[in-house]
Amino acid sequence: MDLFDVTIIGGGPAGLYSAFYSGLRNMKTKIIDVQPILGGKVNTYPEKVLWDVGGLPPMQAQQFVQNLINQANTFLPTICLNTKVEQIEKHGDIFVISTNSGEVHYSKTIIVAVGGGILNPIxxxxxxxxxxxxxxxxxxxxxxxxxxxxxxxxxxxxxxxxxxxxxxxxxxxxxxxxxxxxxxxxxxxxxxxxxxxxxxxxxxxxxxxxxxxxxxxxxxxxxxxxxxxxxxxxxxxxxxxxGYNREVSLTFADDIKPLLKNDYYLVSQGQCKTSVPGIFGAGDIISYDDKVGLIVGTFQDAVLAVNNAKLYIDPQADQYAMVSSHNEKFNEKNRELLKEIFYKA
Structure with a gap:
């Protein structure tokens, strides 16, 4: 049995940033997405120019998605595309995720990041x-x-x-x-x-x-x-x-059904915990008071979900990851980047 620390269902901005941040936290990570490519709903407007992501110049959505994918792959998560999650059960402390291909995945925690669900244009x-x-x-x-x-x-x-x-x-x-x-x-x-x-x-x-x-x-x-x-x-x-017909399409065993509010998973504000211990949410699929329905809000959801997934697995873990500028995981990468900048200059 190949057991993962966290399995992220959905490969849009919320799922991709969750994968990056969970890698930063030394978690064995898997992404499962129903689409043949990563990026989620952003792929429906590839040439649209995005202006409202902090610290980034205006850029087309297709470049933004590629940046997110590159970042998500920093710590080499396992990625399963063209894979639809059909059933989630819990056996003891392990979540068992059944898919349309017949494959079964095993995980200590789950982050639901399916955005608006599977979107089919009307x-x-x-x-x-x-x-x-x-x-x-x-x-x-x-x-x-x-x-x-x-x-x-x-x-x-x-x-x-x-x-x-x-x-x-x-x-x-x-x-x-x-x-x-x-x-x-x-x-x-x-x-x-x-x-x-x-x-x-x-x-x-x-x-x-x-x-x-x-x-x-x-x-x-x-x-x-x-x-x-x-x-x-x-x-x-x-x-x-x-518009789109929206299909969330995740089926949970009767004993682990998260609470829904108007077809969105209701999570605890500031923690992104669902009502089911070990299942967390991030991005457009979750609902809580004062939620920010922007990509920048998605990133905070991802960080909160990953941090609380880490604490669920190991209650003695740090509450959050060390900031990237001090994190030893980036020491070698920083040296390579600085060397590249030096040679270009």
Whole structure:
């Protein structure tokens, strides 16, 4: 039996930073993630520029994720991708984690860091929509360049949709936004950017039909209904941003079910402990008073979860890790970095 000190379920920012910090605390660490790549929800907006992470210059999300992955690998955790946790039980002092592959994992503690869960985009409910997903109907954007000099219709009015519409202004020839409600719900500053650029915004509007090009391979026109009227808009691409279906999908044995609050794990503030001893939480999946719903808040969750997992295993352990500037685990790495800086100078 290969027994780990901590198994982190989820490979987004919370899980990745938990893996780094648990390595710093000399814990044998494993990450299990259902996706084929690490990074979690941040991978759904790879070219979005992040401004609000302390100490980092503005950078695209894809670079930020790569930095997190590099940091998480500092202490060489075991990483299992394409692996869905299906059942968690406890046998004595050991958590037994069963997965969709049939493999079983064993751990002294667990950190649940599944973010918003498994996110599947809400699809456009039009019979012919699926066949265009291989050409010009999109549910996310993996690169802006393909939209250069195109006319793009964005359907949705939340933060995701409007953020994408703003990003598309950098490359697209024209952006049109339609939304089924009478007011956009995105951040006001982003909405103002669209208005400043003269973007056509159609409220109380929905897609009724998609009209294909001559060879039936791509969308050429979108039929939009608005307040009882119907319009046909010529487009090059269509982006649907109607939100996600969220599947948390962790099943616990009856005797170890953590408390939930509106589908989020309720943890003790300042400790990230769930109601089950040995199971901790970090990131978007947990709820507590005054929680900060930002990436920077995720990092604090990770530190608290790891520290308390360490104390659960060894009540005599230090309450937290020695700061990195003094930690002996970094002595050799610091020398290598300083040598590299010296030679570059």
């Amino acid at each position: 699809k456009l409910e039009i019979d012919c929509a699926k066949k265009y997903e291989k050409t010009n109907l999109h549910y996310t954007i993996s690169g802006l360049e393909r939209f250069r000099n195109k006319k793009v219709l964005v359907s949705g009015g939340g933060n995701g949709a409007i953020d994408w519409a703003v990003e598309l202004l950098l490359v697209a020839n024209e952006v049109v936004v339609i939304y089924r409600k009478d007011q956009l719900t995105a951040h006001e500053s982003q909405v103002e950017k669209l208005k400043e650029h003269g973007v056509q915004i159609m409220l109380n509007a929905e897609i009724q039909d998609l009209i294909s090009n001559e060879d039936k391979t791509a969308i050429e026109e979108v039929v939009v209904s608005q307040n009882g009227d119907t319009y046909q808009l010529q487009v090059d691409d269509v982006l649907i941003s109607h």
